[in-house]
Amino acid sequence: MAHKGKIKFVSKDKSLFFPTLRKRVDAYFEENNIPKTGNTTMVVKSVVLILAYVLPFIFLLVFTPAFPASMILWFIMGLGIAGIGMSVMHDANHGAYSPSRKVNDLMGYTLNLAGGSAFNWKLQHNILHHTYTNVIEMDEDIQDRLVLRFNPHTKVKFFHKIQWLYAFLFYGLLTLYWVLAKDFVQYFLFLKNGVNPNSPQQNRTFMMKLIAMKVLYFFTIFVVPTVFFGIPFLQILLGFLLMHFVAGIILTVVFQLAHTVEGTSHPRPNEHGTIENDWAIHQLNTTVNFSRNNKFISWYVGGLNYQIEHHLFPRICHVHYPAISGIVKETAEEFNIPYMENETFGQAVKSHINTLRRFGKLPNMNEAIG
Numbered sequence: 151m152a153h154k155g156k157i158k159f160v161s162k163d164k165s166l167f168f169p170t171l172r173k174r175v176d177a178y179f180e181e182n183n184i185p186k187t188g189n190t191t192m193v194v195k196s197v198v199l200i201l202a203y204v205l206p207f208i209f210l211l212v213f214t215p216a217f218p219a220s221m222i223l224w225f226i227m228g229l230g231i232a233g234i235g236m237s238v239m240h241d242a243n244h245g246a247y248s249p250s251r252k253v254n255d256l257m258g259y260t261l262n263l264a265g266g267s268a269f270n271w272k273l274q275h276n277i278l279h280h281t282y283t284n285v286i287e288m289d290e291d292i293q294d295r296l297v298l299r300f301n302p303h304t305k306v307k308f309f310h311k312i313q314w315l316y317a318f319l320f321y322g323l324l325t326l327y328w329v330l331a332k333d334f335v336q337y338f339l340f341l342k343n344g345v346n347p348n349s350p351q352q353n354r355t356f357m358m359k360l361i362a363m364k365v366l367y368f369f370t371i372f373v374v375p376t377v378f379f380g381i382p383f384l385q386i387l388l389g390f391l392l393m394h395f396v397a398g399i400i401l402t403v404v405f406q407l408a409h410t411v412e413g414t415s416h417p418r419p420n421e422h423g424t425i426e427n428d429w430a431i432h433q434l435n436t437t438v439n440f441s442r443n444n445k446f447i448s449w450y451v452g453g454l455n456y457q458i459e460h461h462l463f464p465r466i467c468h469v470h471y472p473a474i475s476g477i478v479k480e481t482a483e484e485f486n487i488p489y490m491e492n493e494t495f496g497q498a499v500k501s502h503i504n505t506l507r508r509f510g511k512l513p514n515m516n517e518a519i520g
Contacts, residue, residue: 157288157419161428167485168430168462174477175463179470188247188467195449196238200260203230210389211379220381224389228396231264231325235401237452237468243272246467264397265329265367267360270336273345280464284409284416284436285425290336292409296320299509300410303418310510314503321406324398326391329367333360403499408457410509411438411501413490431487433461439491440498442475447495458489 179186206223209215215223241247242257258268274290282288286301294300298317299310337357340346348356371390375381415435419425425432441447441455448455453468459475460468482489492498 156423157282157285158424159427159429159432160424161426161431163428165428165431165485167481167487168428170485171430171462171478171481174481175466175474178474178477184470185249186246186463186466186470187249188241189469191469192241192247192467196257196260199230199233199237200263201230203227203234203264206230210381211375214379214381217385220385220389221392224393225396228393229400231393231397232400232404233450233452234260234264235325235397236404236454237450239268239271240452240454241467243268244276244464246465262363264325265364266325267333267336267363269356270333270340273340274336276464277345280461281429283433283461284414285419286416287419291405300406301416302509303416306509306511306513313510314506317506318399318403321402322395322398324402326394326398329364329394333364403502404451404454406502407440407492407495407498408437408454410505411492411498412505413438413488413501430462434458434482434487434489437461437490438498438501439475439489441493441495442472442491443493444495448472458491 206226210220210223214220238247239258239261242254243261245251245254247254247257258272261268261271279289279291284292284301286292286303292300294304297307297309298313298320299306337346337353337360341353346353372383372386375386376383414437417425417427417432417435427435437457439456439458444455448471453460453471456468456471456475459466459471459478462478463474466474479489492501
């Protein structure tokens with residue numbers, strides 16, 4: 151991966167799209183006298199989703215239900231983890247949850263509650279993904295994974311031809327890999343490529359905290375139920391795997407539906423490290439919305455079905471995206487910039503599968519890889 155400072159967006163035509171859009175969005179909040187951060191709806195949602203993760207675990211310990219009932223509880227916990235990731239910690243780690251930095255930090259640490267690292271996530275997502283969306287050299291979120299190819303510029307392997315069949319199985323491993331190894335892998339990766347801005351002393355402290363957090367997480371998940379409550383270890387292990395499989399599939403699919411679908415571009419920098427496009431227009435070229443009119447999906451996925459609005463205004467809380475999406479779409483159309491969206495969840499999933507098929511094909515003389 152290139153260093154974060156080596157790639158820049160430089161547009162020959164100075165577009166007025168984003169300055170115009172920003173003024174209109176700012177005017178919306180000023181005219182309605184509402185803050186850009188979260189509100190009561192956001193607080194209630196946070197309580198519901200955190201309890202969906204915590205209460206089933208407490209129920210497991212207190213009532214030690216039979217195996218089938220316990221698996222249902224672990225399943226609900228998986229839904230809770232995914233909900234926290236999409237609707238709580240995501241806004242908080244963008245600084246969009248509250249005007250208070252302390253509150254944002256506190257709610258951002260809900261990721262640590264699920265076994266991840268908020269610090270690493272901010273580097274991977276806020277800096278690399280949001281700045282360099284779908285740029286293979288920089289965007290850690292769209293890097294190829296093991297047997298999965300998410301970008302047309304990487305090498306095609308023979309097994310990629312059927313990746314659309316096995317992809318969802320591997321999606322279920324996302325959060326499991328996260329809690330077991332990803333944070334440590336990213337720690338050394340971000341040190342190597344210069345993304346991590348901390349001093350050596352700060353990094354040593356971070357590593358000690360990271361290890362302590364992982365030990366506490368696994369102690370709580372495995373040792374407490376088996377040693378103190380007499381629940382069979384195998385039952386806990388199976389529940390743990392189910393929980394992470396559910397959370398992994400949900401989180402990965404929702405993310406992929408925004409960037410690895412038909413219509414998105416995957417630009418490359420030129421020899422000078424320049425992407426010849428306006429940054430805001432680049433965001434619309436690489437991002438697709440889905441299910442904007444589905445209120446339940448919008449509630450549960452934390453506005454991640456409004457990825458265009460999120461990428462343009464990551465410091466605005468997602469509860470406001472439905473209201474400003476009309477402004478964004480209208481302004482984009484005014485400047486002849488495509489505003490891409492799939493109207494339903496099913497259409498978005500189909501588009502993702504079609505894209506996995508396309509990326510899985512071996513290149514030939516008649517198909518240029520753009």
